[in-house]
Amino acid sequence: MSIQPVPVPVPVPPRPAGAVRAFWERLGLPGLIDVHTHFMPERVLDKVWEYFDAAGPLTGVEWPITYRHEERERVALLRGFGVRAFTAMLYPHKPAMAAWLNSWSADFAARTPDCLHTATFFPEEGVGAYVRRAVDDGARIFKAHLQVGGYDPHDRLLDPVWGLLSDAGIPTVIHCGSGPVPGRHTGPAPIARLLARYPRLPLVVAHMGMPEYTEFLDLADRYAEVRLDTTMAFTDFSEQFSGFPPQERGRLADLGDKILLGTDFPNIPYPYEHQLDVLERLGLGDDWLRAVCHDNTARLLRLDG
Template structure:
């Protein structure tokens, strides 16, 4: 074993111990992380190459990938952190891709029981059929990426799929905010149109809706099934270009039963534990932290224990 490898393993062991101390202090059985990325390896490597090249959707911000590991190593590290349940956030950037990704996700869920079976969708003919197929195959959460897919979530092609997911009560983690770079259909207005038609749809707004935090808090206040995940919010990295308004913290505290831990692991430019520390330094209290880091997710996905 080379010295750099030994050093990296020692650093990860130290970080895992720090993560575990965080949730043990709160009296939790572990963490529930609703926003982690697993996808076919060649697809994930393409994503990493995009970050390395500072593609337009990164906002031109340098974005080193902290956990550039093979699939099994990444899953093992989450377990070392004490993450009880995580997701395989995968998403298509074009038509004809979602159903293939969903097929991969079925196999991944079978061999990774602590990963919540994740599926995705895209506005295209046949979307309702393959969404139904994914639901019947056991999908427990969907991912929609308005920024990368460059589509309007209110597209009529998606309407029946949203209705199906609302009826099934299956959460959809949706990247619809305009950070780190705006897209043609990002922002609160397209999502508001979807919710007006499907008010019981369990949308989980990724990144707290960064940078349109207040607008997405308002949607959560209006629709009782709307939730938000913390992915990258409040981190030193994100605060440089999309700071969370201090005056909105009281609203975030009031929505404490509908805020969920998300991290973007492995595609983050800092250690995993940093996301936990920045939530703690908000000063919203241990009850809020317990709800966000475990209890809300455990309740949403009816996790045993």
């Protein structure tokens, strides 16, 4: 299955940061918590942006980057929006890369206190040791990207990783849905098998699991420690090729304590506030928005106590 290129809406210039702040101030929140933002070494991020610019085969569509700024400015933008905690989602696409990324991320978190210390891994010899080291060094959250990494989450080399993260209760944001383009190991079936082996494993399914929304909602229903992030879901951009099924909207309310705000900043083809606008447009109420945009992630990551 492949996704055919679709027209991209004419980019809308981002509104001033006050538009984002007005959203959370109206809800009476102290700010936003964004569980899915990307910070990584400059040369790695440059390669990522080059890939998006070329509409590479893992994207399948034109994908203009709205926040193509240097690192300091990107951090300042999030702070200006009132994002009180965010992540450095980074991921390897080959062996002998993850430990180096983890070292960079630990340094970034040390000099950026509002960034949650993020780490990653790849199925390779020594993965258990460097994941243990990252945990001992204070990693709060991990990132796994089955589409880009092209690996099977059941690779035997990852057994000590899943066991450690399950026992430690440290969540992994995992890109496991088959959007925007399927990978060899994407889809709900590998994750269902993984959770059958590690039923207490804390997973945050990125992008609401698009396009297999229903199946990943089922897993969140079945397993206490499975959550989903909103990254790019419901946006005008994603709805063109991977629309959220209207009949499942009621389940968003039923699972409202398991849905977390994520945006993919800075690698988004629209302004940051659009992700917030479309969540409000769902019409699920202010209590739901408060939980999704702040309280659920604060509770998961113990940010308020």
